[in-house]
Amino acid sequence: MQQFLKSWFSAPDLVRGTIRLTYTALFLGAAVIVPQSTSAQGLFSPAVTVNESVITKYELEQRTQFMRLLGTPGDPNKRALEDLINDRLQKEATAQAGITLSEDAITLGMTEFAGRANLTLEEFLKALGENDVAPETLRDYTIAGLSWRDYVGSRFLSLARPSEGEIDRAMGRADTGGVQVLLSEVIIPINEQNVGQVKELAEQISQLDSFSAFSSAATQYSAADSRNNQGHLPWVSLTKLPPQLQEVVLALNAGEITSPLQVQGAIALFQMRDVREVAGAAPRFAAIEYASYLIAGGHSPQAQATAQQLAAQIDTCDDLYGIAKDQDPAVLEIQSLAPAEIPLDVALELAKLDSGETSAVLTRNNGQTLVLLMMCGRTADLGTDEDDGRQGVANALTQQRLEAYAASFIEQLRADAEIVIK
Structure with a gap:
């Protein structure tokens, strides 16, 4: 089940048309797993209060267990606590904004969630149930995630849209400068004999949460010459990268890793180390x-x-x-x-x-x-009116800014909130 859920969250998506938010892996909410280690009497006692909202020990333990099930990097206990606090703040904001979801929207969200794992909603709920996760858990995740997405879009989308000049600069078309990225890579050869092992390894690498861990993986597993330099690549103009990779790279924050990318004879992963704008037009x-x-x-x-x-x-x-x-x-x-x-x-x-x-x-x-x-x-390229990648770059820039606005807003909510850990 863990590998099944991990495969859902790390499915390759070269054209990311949906909003990725730093504080929502996809759908946030409260699961309803009954932990055997907690007594029935203390099951619903408060673990944390966020303003007037209570996070119970029950919720904290089930979120921790769910993160373990997903194979989430880092300490699952700490991640669960942080996510639940953010979840409460997000729910408070969406409620104040009057955001509600119809039953059809909720069901569609749950069905799409299951569909990304190539399962029907019924099959997905059955798989969760076999791991002591009740149907209400998926429903809560869906409601919270969709509500927060709607809230961020309605509040920040107009601010996040890039200007034509900003798109030009990102694509290296403006006279004022171009974008360069500093990446690290892991390129793992794949064949009929090792396909299962390599795919599992690539999934694990995609969930690493530090520069040093990715560098170690590059040194140990990569077949590219860059393995001799911990997988580090020099600064490269965005326009030199394959068009189908430019949008993916632009959507990364520092330290983030792409999903495993299937190429001929290998699986590739990239980690963003830095991005900068340089003077002078980047060639196309x-x-x-x-x-x-x-x-x-x-x-x-x-x-x-x-x-x-x-x-x-x-x-x-x-x-x-x-x-x-x-x-x-x-x-x-x-x-x-x-x-x-x-x-x-x-x-x-x-x-x-x-x-x-x-x-x-x-x-x-x-x-x-x-x-x-x-x-x-x-x-x-001496210039053309046709540019299939322009909208993709615009979407990626918008997504980056939405993530930044959402993250900043969450930090503001945390600073203003009364958070008490019992």
């Missing part, structure tokens, strides 16, 4: 030309040695024609594609390369073939 690209040279042996020492020898012999992509002239034509492919057309794993590696640089991280043929990747060059 209409096309990227790159070469792929295939080497038998996958990540074997022999194949890696061959890749290193070839990389030392070539200065441009054209040099690879001489290397491959007496071999099967399928060994070498040089192509020029629009950024959105490049496979995600290739685009991720190309983002790290300048013209003439190479990478030997990717594999094909179920890990049996190593790819020597070389950046040939980038063709600048």
